[in-house]
Amino acid sequence: MIEVREPATGALLHTLPAATEDDVRAAAAAARDPQPYWAAVPAAGRARYLRRAAQLILDDLDPLAELLAREAGIPRTEAVLAELLPSVGGLHALAEDGPRALQDRRAGRVGIRRALVVHAPAGVVGIAAAPASPWAEVVLEVGAALLAGNGVLVAPAAALAAERAKALLERAGIPPGLVQVVHGAAAARALSNACDAVAAPEPPSPQGTMLVLAGAPLARVAGGALWAAFAGAGQSPAAVGRLVALPDRAHALLDALQAGAQGLRVGDPLDPRTDVGPLRDAASAARTAELVEDAVARGARLACGGPVDVPGLAGAFFAPAILRGVPPDARVLHEPVPGPVLAVVEAGGERDAVALARQARGAVSVWCGERAHGERIARTLPAPLTWVNEHGFSAPAAPVRVARHAEVRQIASRPAELRSARRLPVDPDFARASIARSRLLHGREADRAAALGAGALPVARVLLGYAARALETSRSRSGSTGTSTRLTYSAPPWSATERTGSQDSP
Numbered sequence: 001m002i003e004v005r006e007p008a009t010g011a012l013l014h015t016l017p018a019a020t021e022d023d024v025r026a027a028a029a030a031a032r033d034p035q036p037y038w039a040a041v042p043a044a045g046r047a048r049y050l051r052r053a054a055q056l057i058l059d060d061l062d063p064l065a066e067l068l069a070r071e072a073g074i075p076r077t078e079a080v081l082a083e084l085l086p087s088v089g090g091l092h093a094l095a096e097d098g099p100r101a102l103q104d105r106r107a108g109r110v111g112i113r114r115a116l117v118v119h120a121p122a123g124v125v126g127i128a129a130a131p132a133s134p135w136a137e138v139v140l141e142v143g144a145a146l147l148a149g150n151g152v153l154v155a156p157a158a159a160l161a162a163e164r165a166k167a168l169l170e171r172a173g174i175p176p177g178l179v180q181v182v183h184g185a186a187a188a189r190a191l192s193n194a195c196d197a198v199a200a201p202e203p204p205s206p207q208g209t210m211l212v213l214a215g216a217p218l219a220r221v222a223g224g225a226l227w228a229a230f231a232g233a234g235q236s237p238a239a240v241g242r243l244v245a246l247p248d249r250a251h252a253l254l255d256a257l258q259a260g261a262q263g264l265r266v267g268d269p270l271d272p273r274t275d276v277g278p279l280r281d282a283a284s285a286a287r288t289a290e291l292v293e294d295a296v297a298r299g300a301r302l303a304c305g306g307p308v309d310v311p312g313l314a315g316a317f318f319a320p321a322i323l324r325g326v327p328p329d330a331r332v333l334h335e336p337v338p339g340p341v342l343a344v345v346e347a348g349g350e351r352d353a354v355a356l357a358r359q360a361r362g363a364v365s366v367w368c369g370e371r372a373h374g375e376r377i378a379r380t381l382p383a384p385l386t387w388v389n390e391h392g393f394s395a396p397a398a399p400v401r402v403a404r405h406a407e408v409r410q411i412a413s414r415p416a417e418l419r420s421a422r423r424l425p426v427d428p429d430f431a432r433a434s435i436a437r438s439r440l441l442h443g444r445e446a447d448r449a450a451a452l453g454a455g456a457l458p459v460a461r462v463l464l465g466y467a468a469r470a471l472e473t474s475r476s477r478s479g480s481t482g483t484s485t486r487l488t489y490s491a492p493p494w495s496a497t498e499r500t501g502s503q504d505s506p
Contacts, residue, residue, distance in 0.1 A: 002183050004159050007073035007278040008268055008315040016159050018184035021193070024153070027180035028194040031124045031151030034175040039121045039149035043102045047095035050143050052172035054091040057084060057139075064135070064164065069269035071160045072134045073277040073315070076270060078231060083135040090140040093398045098147045101399035107410060114413060119406040121149030126191030126198040131280065132236040134158030139165050141199060142179060144401035152179045153195055155188035199404055207234070207241025207337055208363035210391060212249055213350055213377070215369020220389075222256035224367070225342065228391040230264060230320040233276050234340030235284070238363045238385070238392055241337050242326075243344045244356045250346045254324055257342070258303045261320040267310050278315035279339050285316035288339030295323050295330040295343065305340070357381055365391035429465075432458035 004013045019027070038046070057064065061084055068079040107115040125145040129138045134157055142165065145152045156162030162181045170176055182190075191198045210228065212221055228240040245253055269277035279285045289307055296302055305321025318339045326333060326343040333343055347353035354377060357364050364383040366374040374388035436455020440448055 002159060004071060006070050007280055008313050010314045013070060014160055016183045019182035019187035021186065021190040024182050024187050024190040024194045027182050028124050028153055030177045031153055031180045034178045035124060035151035038175055038178055043099035043147060046147050047099055049173045050091045050095045050147060053169050054088045056168050056172055057088050067161060067164060068135055072158050073269050074232065075274040075277050076272055082231060083133065087136040087139040090136065091143050094143050094147055094401065097398035098402045101402050102148065102406065116411045118409050118411055120409055122405060122407055123196030124151040124153060125405050126153045126195035128188045128191060128198065129154060129156045131157035134161045138162055140401060145405040146174065148402050148406040150405055153191060154181045155191055156181060159183050207239050208391065209357055209360040210240050210243040211353055211357040211364060211366045212243065212245040212253065213353065213368040214246060216367040218253050218256060221367050222253060222260055224391055225257060226260045229342040230276055230340040233279055235338055240342060240391060242333055243342055244347055244353050245344065246350065246353060247346055250344065254303065254344060257322055261322055262304050264320055266308055266317050266319050268313060276320060276340060278317050282316045284338040285318050288318055288337055288341060291332040291335060291337050292321055292341060295326050295332045298327045298330050300324065300326040300330060429458040429461045433462045
């Protein structure tokens, strides 16, 4: 059994069965049953269910925020701003832009042949959710997979939030059983064997870097750094762990950062006044303290922050910590930190600061007075994700999300009435006509008149042959006595459970 406990208090919230490999295969089979019917619904039709789900999230905003506060330790206000509202906007973006991304596209035409690029569902998609975003990323990845026509198997990091998301999607009209939730580390490992495709979270990386250059407004930089470093208790992979500043900016910036960090309230995530909630567990707090102590031992100075006790709560709390004068060999600069720690590094100049940012393996943001200058610097950085004058907005566009869960295929076709050159025995006239056509379209201009003369008669014979066969086919069809067939709409098997009323009302 899996125990779900409140990070803030340690209280037991719920117990859930840990899924075995056989359980995962059974869940995948259950999702596979309705998947073909779901895939037969046009993408625009599937998008309507995502809009309904978005409305249901808005309807349940307060209870969902409380759930995330209890299960994930996210302060209620932050849960609304960083998890719930982004999921609402993201679902609407998927519903708006996703169907266009899934449309067939012409890949080109060669003569009478044409090629189409089509997007086919993968089948049943496995999603191994990361703990950094227990609601928004789960809902949006599941939404994208559903929009692409798939069934979904989720191995969540936040079990109760995932179960609530599944129930909400089914309330929105998604076929029961199409989305399955399996729990436990063994379930996450078994996804690849049970599913047709797996979307796994990226491996942990060192926290992000803020590069502060000349002209950057210090008040905006300090405010951005406090959010980027300490929101979510600094546990997101994109959270800022290192700030590189020029010497003439560092002193005033450090004063603003220290004052801001000391003003953040650490406490119960259910309290609307709380800014920083608990870490996931005691091991995360111990690891964070270890990396801070290592930096101090190597010469850094702890300006503020560290482990803290919150009266009445037994969780692992860590006040936002700011380190200054951090040496290059400090582990806090090179290893993931599972808590709210910001290491400030002073560079000798812009060239040195950019060189330090190039060493970063996580996300990077460039802060400067001129946006164009920041964009030029950003282009030189090898980071997988770079912002200019902001940090933390990393939601992929709807077409990018949908593309993760669809298989791109190509379909080539030609009219049935026309004979192909790829046949035996070879028609000499067709071969000569094809050569003449290719020389007319793609050959030297000086050779086109000769190609036209040599190919005129073969082309005429081929066209007359096509006309004769078309006439014969037309006569054959007009003489047939088949009965007409009336096409009727067959409702999907889950539609009987839907409410009556507007298609877009939840």
